[in-house]
Amino acid sequence: MKDIYSSIPEKFNISEYLFRECNIEKGRGKKAAFYFKDIKYTYEEVDKYCCKYGNLFLNMGLQMEQRIAILLPDQPAYIFSFFGAIRAGIVPVLINTRLKIEDIKYIIEDSRIQLLLTDKNWKERLGNIKTPWLKNIIIIDDDSQENKFDNIIESCSETLETAQTTRDDIAFWMYTSGSSGRPKGVMHLQHDMYICIELFSKGLMKMTENDVMYSIAKLPFAYGLANSTYLTFGVGATSILSDSNSAFDIVENVKKYKPTLFFAVPVIFASLLHIVDVEPLDTSSIRIMYTSGEVLPKSLWYKWKERFGIELVQGMGTTEFLNGFLSDIPGNVRPGSTGLPIEGYEVKVVDENNNPVKPGVVGDLLVSGESLMCGYWNRHNETQKVLFGNSMKTGDKFYQDEDGYFYYVGRCIDLFKVNGLWVKATEIEDVLTRNPKIYQVAIDDEISEEELTKIVAYVVLQPSVEPNEELTREFKRFMKSNIEHFKCPAEYRYVDEIPKGPTGKIDRRVLKGFKEKYKK
Known part of the structure; x- marks a missing residue:
């Protein structure tokens, strides 16, 4: 140095x-x-x-x-x-x-x-x-x-x-x-x-x-x-x-x-x-x-x-x-x-x-x-x-990587396991935001009724897009074509905004509180 x-x-x-x-x-x-x-x-x-x-x-x-x-x-x-x-x-x-x-x-x-x-x-x-x-x-x-x-x-x-x-x-x-x-x-x-x-x-x-x-x-x-x-x-x-x-x-x-x-x-x-x-x-x-x-x-x-x-x-x-x-x-x-x-x-x-x-x-x-x-x-x-x-x-x-380039995986709060495999929230968010109908998205994990970890996507849609069941099915098909199956969200919840912390990053602690508000 x-x-x-x-x-x-x-x-x-x-x-x-x-x-x-x-x-x-x-x-x-x-x-x-x-x-x-x-x-x-x-x-x-x-x-x-x-x-x-x-x-x-x-x-x-x-x-x-x-x-x-x-x-x-x-x-x-x-x-x-x-x-x-x-x-x-x-x-x-x-x-x-x-x-x-x-x-x-x-x-x-x-x-x-x-x-x-x-x-x-x-x-x-x-x-x-x-x-x-x-x-x-x-x-x-x-x-x-x-x-x-x-x-x-x-x-x-x-x-x-x-x-x-x-x-x-x-x-x-x-x-x-x-x-x-x-x-x-x-x-x-x-x-x-x-x-x-x-x-x-x-x-x-x-x-x-x-x-x-x-x-x-x-x-x-x-x-x-x-x-x-x-x-x-x-x-x-x-x-x-x-x-x-x-x-x-x-x-x-x-x-x-x-x-x-x-x-x-x-x-x-x-x-x-x-x-x-x-x-x-x-x-x-x-x-x-x-x-x-x-x-x-x-x-x-x-x-x-x-x-x-x-x-x-x-x-x-x-x-x-x-x-x-x-x-x-x-x-x-x-x-x-x-x-x-x-x-x-x-x-x-x-x-x-x-x-x-x-x-x-x-x-x-x-x-x-x-x-x-x-x-x-x-x-x-x-x-x-x-x-x-x-x-x-x-x-x-x-x-x-082999060339010495660095790749961010996340902080502990960004990582969770699904079926024993590590999942990175930011990776799923990256793929979902490629869909032109999505403006912003945040990924969270929840424990299902079967006591298994499931992936939940909180989605802010583009202004001209309305949420409905067909749209959710479309997003599920999109994800299955673009990411490993165990990383696909099991549930989509449509929200007006994604909680952000003072630095502009997703506030995942606040996101955890969305569960009761938006749970189906």
Whole structure:
């Protein structure tokens, strides 16, 4: 593996590095760092506002290493407050706005933040928050004359002495989605973003200052934070910031800003295909279309290639590694695979004793790399269970083919046995979504009256399709022709929507609760 860490100065602050060293000192101060709702924000302006926000936090009594939380939709204030806090040596904690209210309240208490930065909408939804540590709440859209946030921030100095941080200081926290219990606080260090820039932006993507990045994934996600901020800023490129996930808004933004890089989760590509006859996407400016966050169904890859003539490049990473460690190589994509290890990471499929398994054998994913978190906050035992030096077991099941390509099998919750044979829910979902009458599908297992495992398909139909018994028979015939018989759903239940978690993946725990609601 590459040793990038040793090349980073011991005294190091990633916020100062991104805006001053990478851009202003290289003559790119007047260049657009990002666009938001037709407004251009230059690197000089972003640096100035980072200083203002950093001073605001210091003026409110926060000290180095103390924590604040950001609970906002994507907007310029998110970037200013995040990097402003880091510049001042204060640790920002990013809270995903798609989490359940009880999980958000849990994070506010668990992280022991002293200040919450949010808006009126979220303040109203959260109600009266009381923790022993929370001292201040800033409402950024408070327009009362006395507390108008714009006036307060403009009164703050635009010069700030960078905190005396080192490359090993904690820079920020992100929380996991809580798919396997309570969300966990993932602590990342000042050097982690730098590692990802070197390996992903400059290495894999060959990004330059001429690139324009449009990421649909939002800032509280590791995938979205990387794309829209440091991966882009680290090479002097420009990002497009938007708070919308609407397919129509996406088409309009692509037309307006002409991005060269387009990053999204699979469901976004599916939604763009869904409206293609009404509002087609202009892909003429885009050199790479990238997907991560969840596994891309092979059927969707082929539909996209057939319609647009562009290969979707797939990668995989985790919050714990901050960015991707597996990826297709642009121009050399193998559909259905999550690609090869990104240079700088070591990735293996291992057994329960961490010994590598043979090609084709399913095992646990063990990843090593310099961007790995330092641990979970206040979760000593859980940290010890997954970390092995600079390696981590991600909790995902994978196998490799003879050429070394990695294939995602699932997490434990995605796998079940039928007639003694392992069945992967995502594989069945992939096949079913090839049927043009199906918009979305989720697979679950249930115990039948005979006390045997049966497969149930929850189906969202295309708008023009009505559910009936003949349609169900048609789907059963379709599946028998396209997959092994023991993987065919025994029952089809038609629903209005598939439950999704905060990361956009199918929420299989909620899906389990569909049984009583939709059971025939």
